[in-house]
Amino acid sequence: MILIVDDKSENLIALKKILETHNFSVDTALSGEEALRKILKYAYKLIILDVQMPGMDGFEVAEAIVGYSKTKDIPIIFLSAVKINKQFISKGYASGGRDYLVKPIDPDILVLKIRTFIKLYEQTDELNRIQAALLEEIEYRKEAESKKDEFISIASHELNTPLTSVKGYLQLAEKSFEKDNKPHTRMYLDRTKTQLNKLNQLVADLLNTSKIISGSLEYHFKEFDFEPFVDSAIDIIQQSYPGKHIIKTGLADVKIQGDPLRLEQVVLNYLTNAIKYSPDSNDIFVEVAVLPANKVTLRVRDKGIGIPKEKQDQLFDKFYRVEESSNRFQGLGMGLYICAEIIRRHGGTFGVESEPGHGATFYFTVPSHKEKLQ
Incomplete structure (x- = not known):
């Protein structure tokens, strides 16, 4: 849209008619003050500005327009029937004008200039958008590079x-073994096995994350009973941590469509995290329930260190670890990210409820009856 600014309504009407004949969208203002109000409210591609006006003259209006970052690139064409000598023309350009035309004007020349300046403005605007997008992309690459370096450092350490x-x-x-001390040999081999299991889990997390990013993580959906599935996952953890007491409540005697191995990953991750982050408590609570609208939920609650509210939204992000606990507890920060992707793939939801010092509850909800997912 083009804005014409002139204190004489007859001039506005005549010029508006010429431009509308050439299919331009036109707006008008009878003073510099009105023009500035409109410029801040509406988007214009070009401004035709009379020089001699009461109150703010054209030069002052142009300087104000150029002074706003939002409007500084809008092309301005000055029109004048009185101030036509070199001094005023120079002042017009110095004020930010792209051209200075003397009345009476040739309509064909004016239209030609308008089309040219609008085209240049549109090209400049597009270049600015491209530049802003590139700068944003560069900042994202810088951030990604920083996170990658941080992750490599963490992964190397872990x-x-x-x-x-x-x-x-x-x-x-x-x-x-050389001393034929079998009890000690067995103890050291058991500890070796524990460390190898940790290493195996870290490598598995790396591989699963890589497959999720590339879209190649495989799923094998089938119908299975949810209740025995949960009991089996609890039993796996109970065997691995005999000193912990896993208390299950509720009943979810339903069938679901899903990949039992992938969903088992989620339950095992929730349980091992609950044990890991509650070193001073032996009790872990698992609650299952059938919800309305054919949904089933599982909640794992611990009495551990808890998580600050401002950190909770990031817990399921890739490579994220809560700073307060990263030095105390091992991990690559990928387990919950993998869980989140698995639950999303099953058409479910997930989340956490926690307060520092009062433990945490991690949960997920999935459909209990639905068509087989592909």
């Missing part, structure tokens, strides 16, 4: 820790 322990325990087991 993978090196169990490897170092394995090496140490094997050396101790070798010495005990």
Whole structure:
């Protein structure tokens, strides 16, 4: 849209008619003050500005327009029937004008200039948008690069820790074996096995994350009973952590369509996290329930350290670890990200409820009856 600014209504009417004949969309203002109000409210591609006006003259209006970052690139064409000498023309350009035309004007020349300036404005506007998008992309690449470097550092540390322990325990087991000390040899081999299991889980998380990013993580959906599925997952964790007491409540005697192995990953992750982040408590609580609208939910609650409210939205992000606990507890920060992707793939929802010092509850909800997912 083009804005024409002139204190004489007859001039506005005549010029507006010429431009509308050439299919331009036109708006008008009878003063500089009115023009500035409209410029801040509406989007214009060009402004035709009379020089001699009461109140703010054309030069002052142009300087104000150029002074706003939002409007500084709008082309301005000055029109004048009185101030036509070199001094005023120079002032017009200095005020931010793109052209200075003397009345009476040739309508064909004016239209030609308008089309040219509008085209240049549109091209400039597009270049500005492209530049802004590129700058945003560069900042995103910088952020991604920073996160990648941070992750590599964390991964190197986390993978090196169990490897170092394995090496140490094997050396101790070798010495005990040479001394024919079978109890100590067995103890060191058991500790080696524990560290290898940790290493195996870290590598599995890396592989699963890579497959999720590339879209190649496989799913095998089938119908299965939810209640025995949950009991089996609890039993796996109970066998691995005999000192912990996993208390299950509720009943979800329904069938669901899903990949039992992938959903088992989620339950096992929730349970191991609950154990990991509640070192001073032996009780873990699992609640299952059938919800309205053919849904089933599972909630895992612990009495651990809890999570600050401002950190909770990021817990399911890739590579995220809560800073307050990252030095105290091992992990790559990928487990919950993998869980989130698995639950999304099953058409479900997930989340966390927690307060620092009062434990945390991680939950997910999936459909209990639906068509087989592809």
